[in-house]
Amino acid sequence: xxxxxxxxRYLVKRTxxxxxxxxxxxxxxxxxxxxxxxxxxxxxxxYFSYDVKMKEKGDIPEGYSVSxxxxxxxxxxxxxxxxxxxxxxxCASSTYRGPSLETQYFGPGTRLLVL
Amino acid sequence: KNQVEQSPQSLIIxxxxxxxxxxxxxxxxxxNLRWYKxxxxxxxxxxxxxxxxxxxxxxxxYTATLDADTKQSSLHITASQLSxxxxxxxxxxxTGTASKLTFGTGTRLQVTL
Numbered sequence: 658x659x660x661x662x663x664x665x666r667y668l669v670k671r672t673x674x675x676x677x678x679x680x681x682x683x684x685x686x687x688x689x690x691x692x693x694x695x696x697x698x699x700x701x702x703x704y705f706s707y708d709v710k711m712k713e714k715g716d717i718p719e720g721y722s723v724s725x726x727x728x729x730x731x732x733x734x735x736x737x738x739x740x741x742x743x744x745x746x747x748c749a750s751s752t753y754r755g756p757s758l759e760t761q762y763f764g765p766g767t768r769l770l771v772l
Numbered sequence: 773k774n775q776v777e778q779s780p781q782s783l784i785i786x787x788x789x790x791x792x793x794x795x796x797x798x799x800x801x802x803x804n805l806r807w808y809k810x811x812x813x814x815x816x817x818x819x820x821x822x823x824x825x826x827x828x829x830x831x832x833x834y835t836a837t838l839d840a841d842t843k844q845s846s847l848h849i850t851a852s853q854l855s856x857x858x859x860x861x862x863x864x865x866x867t868g869t870a871s872k873l874t875f876g877t878g879t880r881l882q883v884t885l
Binding site: 661666697698699700701702747749760761762763764765766768 | 776806813814815816817818821861873875876877878
């Protein structure tokens, strides 16, 4: 079974703090993703990575950065947390198996509250 | 604009009853459509995936349909169980890289006794 783990289930941080969210997958997947999920908005892609040390911006990258130093680990960084970044953060991974066959496997999520 | 709309937003049904959730999309060019189940406080889990040429796909008591002409999909749940209580998210993929996913906002289903 694919397992995607996230370092924390719940986090409380103060405005201006630097926040690190860690994600690890154990299936040797090339692709990793960070989303945020807000009520009424659905999942929105923040950043994704197709390979080690490679990253691409998603739909809402502002205020975030990422790091992928090892294939199994993808970190999301909030450089200076703001209250608007209070949200559920979901990490996902996938591997290419052919057109239309790629499925993203999600971690349990980190609920972040910025005060 | 690429969009996925789901209805209803929420639904309450009695255990043992059937229900159908709807998904309309305007995503183009279309590659495939997935239904995910998300339990409260957990990440989404894939239920079904359908490509352009498929119009029905089953996974146990879950049956998804796709009409690519009208750009509509439905998820039918048969003989509902309490464990079916969750959010069901419709996700449409455009041709190209895996990142090109458009998520619906989900239907929140509650199954009661």
